[in-house]
Amino acid sequence: xxxxxxxxxxxxxxxxxxxxxxxxxxxxxxxxxxxxxxxxxxxxxxxxxxxxxxxxxxxxxxxxxxxxxxxxxxxxxxxxxxxxxxxxxxxxxxxxxxxxxxxxxxxxxxxxxxxxxxxxxxxxxxxxxxxxxxxxxxxxxxxxxxxxxxxxxxxxxxxxxxxxxxxxxxxxxxxxxxxxxxxxxxxxxxxxxxxxxxxxxxxxxxxxxxxxxxxxxxxxxxxxxxxxxxxxxxxxxxxxxxxxxxxxxxxxxxxxxxxxxxxxxxxxxxxxxxxxxxxxxxxxxxxxxxxxxxxxxxxxxxxxxxxxxxxxxxxxxxxxxxxxxxxxxxxxxxxxxxxxxxxxxxxxxxxxxxxxxxxxxxxxxxxxxxxxxxxxxxxxxxxxxxxxxxxxxxxxxxxxxxxxxxxxxxxxxxxxxxxxxxxx
Amino acid sequence: xxxxxxxxxxxxxxxxxxxxxxxxxxxxxxxxxxxxxxxxxxxxxxxxxxxxxxxxxxxxxxxxxxxxxxxxxxxxxxxxxxxxxxxxxxxxxxxxxxxxxxxxxxxxxxxxxxxxxxxxxxxxxxxxxxxxxxxxxxxxxxxxxxxxxxxxxxxxxxxxxxxxxxxxxxxxxxxxxxxxxxxxxxxxxxxxxxxxxxxxxxxxxxxxxxxxxxxxxxxxxxxxxxxxxxxxxxxxxxxxxxxxxxxxxxxxxxxxxxxxxxxxxxxxxxxxxxxxxxxxxxxxxxxxxxxxxxxxxxxxxxxxxxxxxxxxxxxxxxxxxxxxxxxxxxxxxxxxxxxxxxxxxxxxxxxxxxxxxxxxxxxxxxxxxxxxxxxxxxxxxxxxxxxxxxxxxxxxxxxxxxxxxxxxxxxxxxxxxxxxxxxxxxxxxxxxxxxxxxxx
Numbered sequence: 001x002x003x004x005x006x007x008x009x010x011x012x013x014x015x016x017x018x019x020x021x022x023x024x025x026x027x028x029x030x031x032x033x034x035x036x037x038x039x040x041x042x043x044x045x046x047x048x049x050x051x052x053x054x055x056x057x058x059x060x061x062x063x064x065x066x067x068x069x070x071x072x073x074x075x076x077x078x079x080x081x082x083x084x085x086x087x088x089x090x091x092x093x094x095x096x097x098x099x100x101x102x103x104x105x106x107x108x109x110x111x112x113x114x115x116x117x118x119x120x121x122x123x124x125x126x127x128x129x130x131x132x133x134x135x136x137x138x139x140x141x142x143x144x145x146x147x148x149x150x151x152x153x154x155x156x157x158x159x160x161x162x163x164x165x166x167x168x169x170x171x172x173x174x175x176x177x178x179x180x181x182x183x184x185x186x187x188x189x190x191x192x193x194x195x196x197x198x199x200x201x202x203x204x205x206x207x208x209x210x211x212x213x214x215x216x217x218x219x220x221x222x223x224x225x226x227x228x229x230x231x232x233x234x235x236x237x238x239x240x241x242x243x244x245x246x247x248x249x250x251x252x253x254x255x256x257x258x259x260x261x262x263x264x265x266x267x268x269x270x271x272x273x274x275x276x277x278x279x280x281x282x283x284x285x286x287x288x289x290x291x292x293x294x295x296x297x298x299x300x301x302x303x304x305x306x307x308x309x310x311x312x313x314x315x316x317x318x319x320x321x322x323x324x325x326x327x328x329x330x331x332x333x334x335x336x337x338x339x340x341x342x343x344x345x346x347x348x349x350x351x352x353x354x355x356x357x358x359x360x361x362x363x364x365x366x367x368x369x370x371x372x373x374x375x376x377x378x379x380x381x382x383x384x385x386x387x388x389x390x391x392x393x394x395x396x397x398x399x400x401x402x403x404x405x406x407x408x409x410x411x412x413x414x415x416x417x418x419x420x421x422x423x424x
Numbered sequence: 425x426x427x428x429x430x431x432x433x434x435x436x437x438x439x440x441x442x443x444x445x446x447x448x449x450x451x452x453x454x455x456x457x458x459x460x461x462x463x464x465x466x467x468x469x470x471x472x473x474x475x476x477x478x479x480x481x482x483x484x485x486x487x488x489x490x491x492x493x494x495x496x497x498x499x500x501x502x503x504x505x506x507x508x509x510x511x512x513x514x515x516x517x518x519x520x521x522x523x524x525x526x527x528x529x530x531x532x533x534x535x536x537x538x539x540x541x542x543x544x545x546x547x548x549x550x551x552x553x554x555x556x557x558x559x560x561x562x563x564x565x566x567x568x569x570x571x572x573x574x575x576x577x578x579x580x581x582x583x584x585x586x587x588x589x590x591x592x593x594x595x596x597x598x599x600x601x602x603x604x605x606x607x608x609x610x611x612x613x614x615x616x617x618x619x620x621x622x623x624x625x626x627x628x629x630x631x632x633x634x635x636x637x638x639x640x641x642x643x644x645x646x647x648x649x650x651x652x653x654x655x656x657x658x659x660x661x662x663x664x665x666x667x668x669x670x671x672x673x674x675x676x677x678x679x680x681x682x683x684x685x686x687x688x689x690x691x692x693x694x695x696x697x698x699x700x701x702x703x704x705x706x707x708x709x710x711x712x713x714x715x716x717x718x719x720x721x722x723x724x725x726x727x728x729x730x731x732x733x734x735x736x737x738x739x740x741x742x743x744x745x746x747x748x749x750x751x752x753x754x755x756x757x758x759x760x761x762x763x764x765x766x767x768x769x770x771x772x773x774x775x776x777x778x779x780x781x782x783x784x785x786x787x788x789x790x791x792x793x794x795x796x797x798x799x800x801x802x803x804x805x806x807x808x809x810x811x812x813x814x815x816x817x818x819x820x821x822x823x824x825x826x827x828x829x830x831x832x833x834x835x836x837x838x839x840x841x842x843x844x845x846x847x848x849x850x851x852x853x854x855x856x857x858x859x860x861x862x863x864x
Binding site: 083084088091092095096097100223224225226228315317318320 | 516517518519527529530531532550555558559621622623647650651654655
């Protein structure tokens with residue numbers, strides 16, 4: 001008996017699939033991390049930046065891209081040279097106490113991010129007229145099944161493909177016909193304000209672009225893919241491309257929102273209002289397009305983030321981890337994972353939960369917590385014993401340290417302006 | 425009991441009672457001793473971390489600190505020896521293998537056994553209690569739990585059951601690791617391998633002999649296989665690949681960058697290299713990609729007696745003894761012979777009269793899923809792969825398809841066993857393929 005006809009059909013499909021696989025194979029850890037990063041919190045924060053401040057924050061995109069590249073390059077270099085994850089390295093080099101604090105910081109930031117993902121889901125559902133009490137539980141169960149049944153790996157590419165939704169912002173930004181002269185000038189000429197709202201937005205934009213978890217995630221992915229110093233040149237390019245892609249998308253979101261929402265003096269009160277930026281492209285389908293993008297990004301990130309966070313915490317503290325273990329074997333791991341997801345769901349499902357504020361403020365929290373992680377990355381990447389000839393160059397150290405110190409100063413300024421508001 | 429965590433950063437007094445420095449680390453000789461002696465102490469003041477104070481200079485050690493028997497200026501530090509390891513730097517907070525529980529664990533603390541001034545490593549402590557001790561919370565939490573009648577258990581792995589991998593590989597260290605790992609089944613070693621970091625994986629594979637290393641790699645996940653082969657020195661990688669079954673070796677090589685795969689094939693024995701290259705021409709998810717070229721093909725002219733003699737001489741592997749295939753002069757598959765019929769027949773019977781001539785076979789480009797489906801449906805342990813002219817190219821055995829079988833036919837933990845798999849396979853092939861003919 002031969003299977004020939006069916007085999008032939010399969011072969012035809014296999015060729016098409018392998019082309020697609022090639023495309024995704026070229027996409028390395030850097031680009032994937034950046035795509036997970038453009039999540040519901042990210043889109044909302046960039047949208048609010050454009051909607052509330054017009055082009056005033058566009059100039060931050062160039063320095064943020066540089067800082068993002070420098071920091072991500074450090075994370076992937078740490079992974080390639082040591083073959084270990086960031087949480088492991090912190091534990092082995094700084095001991096239990098430090099590790100516990102770092103893990104608490106990471107947990108806090110990622111609980112915020114998980115909240116943001118479920119808020120994104122709730123908001124996306126509401127745009128389609130589905131109550132969050134129905135949509136969020138369905139989303140949570142979907143995430144749970146994707147992860148526990150191990151189907152996540154096979155659908156990751158679909159999520160990644162759907163991330164192409166962000167192209168909508170590029171087109172919409174162009175169709176909105178902004179005054180390009182003004183936009184370009186705003187992109188290169190820095191401006192600053194000590195208004196509390198501006199500072200908050202500033203920290204939020206940095207926090208959502210350079211989130212703490214990304215450094216852990218990128219480094220682990222580099223390690224898992226078995227990338228070593230030998231293939232490292234390629235990863236550097238991958239990280240560079242990823243950084244640019246994220247920030248080009250962010251730049252266009254700000255432009256699109258600035259040219260539509262800000263230009264028409266509309267005040268964004270709910271997540272749905274942010275969809276107005278897509279009207280030049282999608283007309284009356286803008287809200288639906290926006291909601292689909294939001295839901296895709298939310299489920300994608302919700303599948304990755306809480307699970308990865310539980311992994312890092314358990315591995316660093318020496319608890320068993322992994323979905324191939326049973327709840328009895330890895331109680332701490334499952335406990336954390338369930339607490340993150342269920343906790344986030346409960347808060348999002350509270351009546352009148354301020355979804356827009358959750359989405360935005362969680363990203364501010366990322367920004368505030370970022371320097372704690374950066375300090376340890378910098379200390380590690382400069383250890384000769386660990387990195388040998390691959391320690392940081394002087395420019396890298398300068399950029400990363402400046403970013404760290406700047407984030408601390410901004411946070412302090414943020415706290416001060418919250419207590420003593422002035423000028424605004 | 426004394427713990428390493430209680431000694432780190434504790435003051436070091438010299439003979440005059442002057443607390444002149446602090447403990448930075450303790451040194452052991454990583455040799456054959458079951459519970460190695462502490463051989464020296466490293467002081468915090470020594471920023472370059474090279475000068476070891478020999479343990480002979482120690483008069484007294486306790487959780488309060490270390491008292492030396494000589495004065496500070498008479499100390500004679502010596503350099504760290506290649507086979508010595510630093511407990512805090514190399515073991516503390518790092519991953520080790522629990523060779524008894526077959527787990528990779530993170531060391532929270534190290535238990536030290538004291539007899540006079542002699543200090544020995546007793547075991548590696550893992551678990552919540554040691555974690556709390558490191559955080560300074562053990563008295564608080566431990567005490568509270570003890571009061572409610574549920575004292576925190578202590579989880580110490582005796583040092584003779586701990587394999588500390590990673591770090592510099594000296595010949596002595598490798599032989600110790602080999603000694604500690606030798607009783608573990610390759611499949612368990614493969615599981616451990618997956619949990620280890622890169623350097624530790626390389627040490628494990630380096631410590632094991634080529635043959636065991638090959639067995640372990642065959643059992644490991646594809647990603648881990650590729651990562652390990654990538655990291656090993658080329659010569660050694662080629663040696664391990666030679667020892668692997670050709671189909672598994674081909675799978676590993678197929679997952680490597682082309683340049684590296686070519687380099688390794690060039691380093692392999694000619695015969696193995698040819699076989700592997702031939703297998704590599706087939707896409708990995710087809711019968712050709714999954715098949716092994718190690719199978720038994722008998723000329724149809726042989727007698728039972730001749731076959732048995734040949735089997736005794738060639739001593740085929742477990743994988744290939746399932747079925748004996750019979751081929752004609754041109755290598756075309758003409759029949760299959762069971763071991764049973766061989767055993768129950770008279771020695772002079774020609775195999776041509778014993779063999780079953782209705783043999784189920786697949787072309788090399790059949791998808792692995794289809795092969796797996798057929799395997800389950802017809803209750804086979806191996807399926808022969810034949811080319812367009814009917815020549816026998818190789819066989820796909822059940823163990824090469826286990827992943828697909830479990831994924832497609834098995835419930836999560838294979839609770840239903842083979843029966844359930846078979847029923848499901850049969851149902852699916854019926855609905856997909858129309859009426860299933862008998863094996864033809």
